[in-house]
Amino acid sequence: MRRLMVTGGAGFIGSNFVRWTLETYPDAYVLVYDKLTYAGNLDNLKDVAERFQGRYAFIRGDICDARAVREAIRAHRIEAIVNFAAESHVDRSLMEPGSFVQTDVFGTYVLLEAARAFGLRYHQVSTDEVYGEVLEGASTERDPLMPRSPYSASKAGADLLCLAYFTSFGVPVTITRGSNNIGPYQYPEKFVPLCITNAIDDEPLPVYGDGQQMRDYQYVLDHCEGIDLVLRRGQPGEVYNLGTGISTPNLEVAKRILDLLGKPYSLIRLVPDRPGHDRRYALDISKIVALGWRSRHTLDEALEKTVRWYVENEWWWRKIKSGEYREYYRRQYAERLARSRPAFSG
Ligand code: NAD
Ligand code: TYD
Numbered sequence: 001m002r003r004l005m006v007t008g009g010a011g012f013i014g015s016n017f018v019r020w021t022l023e024t025y026p027d028a029y030v031l032v033y034d035k036l037t038y039a040g041n042l043d044n045l046k047d048v049a050e051r052f053q054g055r056y057a058f059i060r061g062d063i064c065d066a067r068a069v070r071e072a073i074r075a076h077r078i079e080a081i082v083n084f085a086a087e088s089h090v091d092r093s094l095m096e097p098g099s100f101v102q103t104d105v106f107g108t109y110v111l112l113e114a115a116r117a118f119g120l121r122y123h124q125v126s127t128d129e130v131y132g133e134v135l136e137g138a139s140t141e142r143d144p145l146m147p148r149s150p151y152s153a154s155k156a157g158a159d160l161l162c163l164a165y166f167t168s169f170g171v172p173v174t175i176t177r178g179s180n181n182i183g184p185y186q187y188p189e190k191f192v193p194l195c196i197t198n199a200i201d202d203e204p205l206p207v208y209g210d211g212q213q214m215r216d217y218q219y220v221l222d223h224c225e226g227i228d229l230v231l232r233r234g235q236p237g238e239v240y241n242l243g244t245g246i247s248t249p250n251l252e253v254a255k256r257i258l259d260l261l262g263k264p265y266s267l268i269r270l271v272p273d274r275p276g277h278d279r280r281y282a283l284d285i286s287k288i289v290a291l292g293w294r295s296r297h298t299l300d301e302a303l304e305k306t307v308r309w310y311v312e313n314e315w316w317w318r319k320i321k322s323g324e325y326r327e328y329y330r331r332q333y334a335e336r337l338a339r340s341r342p343a344f345s346g
Helices: 012-024 042-051 066-075 090-095 098-118 150-169 191-200 220-233 250-261 286-290 299-312 314-321 324-338
Strands: 003-007 029-034 056-060 080-083 121-127 173-178 205-208 239-242 268-271
Touching: 003 012, 012 029, 012 042, 012 220, 029 066, 042 056, 066 098, 080 098, 080 220, 090 150, 090 324, 098 121, 098 150, 121 150, 121 220, 150 173, 173 220, 191 205, 191 250, 191 299, 191 314, 205 250, 205 324, 220 239, 220 286, 239 286, 250 268, 250 299, 268 324, 299 314, 314 324
Parallel strands: 003 029, 003 080, 029 056, 080 121, 121 173, 173 239, 205 268
Antiparallel strands: none
16 A cells, blocks of 8 residues: 555645655655645645655645546556645634635545545544544543534544445545644644744744643654554544644743744733634543554654754745735734733733
C-alpha cells in the first residue's frame, strides 16, 4: 500500500505528511490532489517537488468532482486515499459555513464512493473538535459527537459517513481525531502562527475572551507519524484519538511564544470572544499509545521548533500576509482590536 493519493496535500498538515512519507519510505509514491484554495499553497511542497521527482505528482482538483477524482486514481494506480482536504478554520466557518458542508461532508462522500468503486484503503483525518467542548476529563473514541461550530459539525458528519461506509459497504476506513497541530507551513490565520508572525512584527496578539480556553497543541510531525501508523496498523472501522494528552490555556501559549522571541507580554490583547468558543478540548490517547505511538515533542519543544521555522522562513509567510489574508484579518480583527484590553501592563 505505497501508492497514496493525499487529498489536501498542499495544506499545512498534508504537506508535512507528504514530505515525511517520501523521506521515510523509499518505495512510496504520492499523488497530491488539491484544489489550492486560499489555504493550499505549492510553496509548501516546493522542496518535495525538487527532491522526489518520479515519486511525487500533483493534480489541481476538487474532491467534490467525482470524475476528476476517479481519473486521478486510475491514472496514478492509487492504492490508498489519505484525506486531509477540508475547510479547516473555525472562524471562517462562522463567516461562511456553506463551503465547509460542501468540502468536508460532500467531498468526503465523493472520496468514499471512489474508494468503494476502486477497492481502496481509506483514511480520514479528523479532529478532536467533533467531541465538542470537554469541560473536564478527556474524550475517548466511544464518546458521543457533540460538535458546536459549523467546522466541527461538518467534520463530525464526515466521520459518521466514513463509519457508515465501513459498515454498509465494507470500505476499509480508519479515522484519526487529531488535536491542534503546530509547526512549519501553518497558514497564519491559526492561533500559533498568527501570534508568532504578529510578535515578529511587534503587532498585537489577539487572544479571545479571557485566554483560559485550553487546547492540546501537538507538533505536526508527531501527528503525521500517528496517521501513518494507523494507515499501516490500524484496524479498519476504528477511530483513534491523536494528541499529547495534555491541554494548555491559550494565554500561556501566547506568553511562551513571546518569551521565545524576547518580546514583551504587553503585546497580548484580550479581544471579544469567538461566538460559541469551545472552552476546552482534551483527549484520552490510550488507544493510539497501545498501537505503538508516542508523542516525540513536549509543548516547549514543539513551540521552539515552530517559532524558529517562522523566524527563518519569512519568505513563506510574508507573501501570504500580503495577499487575501489582509482582507480576512481586517474583517476578523479590526473591530475586535479596537475593543481590546491588555492582558498585562508594561
Ligand atoms: P489547511 O487549511 O492548511 O489545508 C487544507 C487543504 O485542503 C488546502 O491545501 C486546500 O487547498 C485543500 N482543499 C480545501 N478544499 C478542497 C477541495 N474541495 N478539494 C481539494 N482540496 C481542497 O488544513 P490543515 O490544518 O492542514 O488540516 C488538514 C486536515 O486536518 C483537515 O481535514 C482538518 O480538519 C484536520 N485537522 C487539522 C488540525 C489542525 O490543527 N490544523 C487538527 C486536527 C485535524
Ligand atoms: P485556532 O488556531 O483557530 O484552532 P481551533 O479553534 O480549531 O482550536 O485557535 C486555537 C485557540 O486559540 C482557540 O481556543 C481559539 C484561540 N484563538 C485566539 O484566542 N485568538 C485568535 O486570534 C485565534 C485565531 C484563535
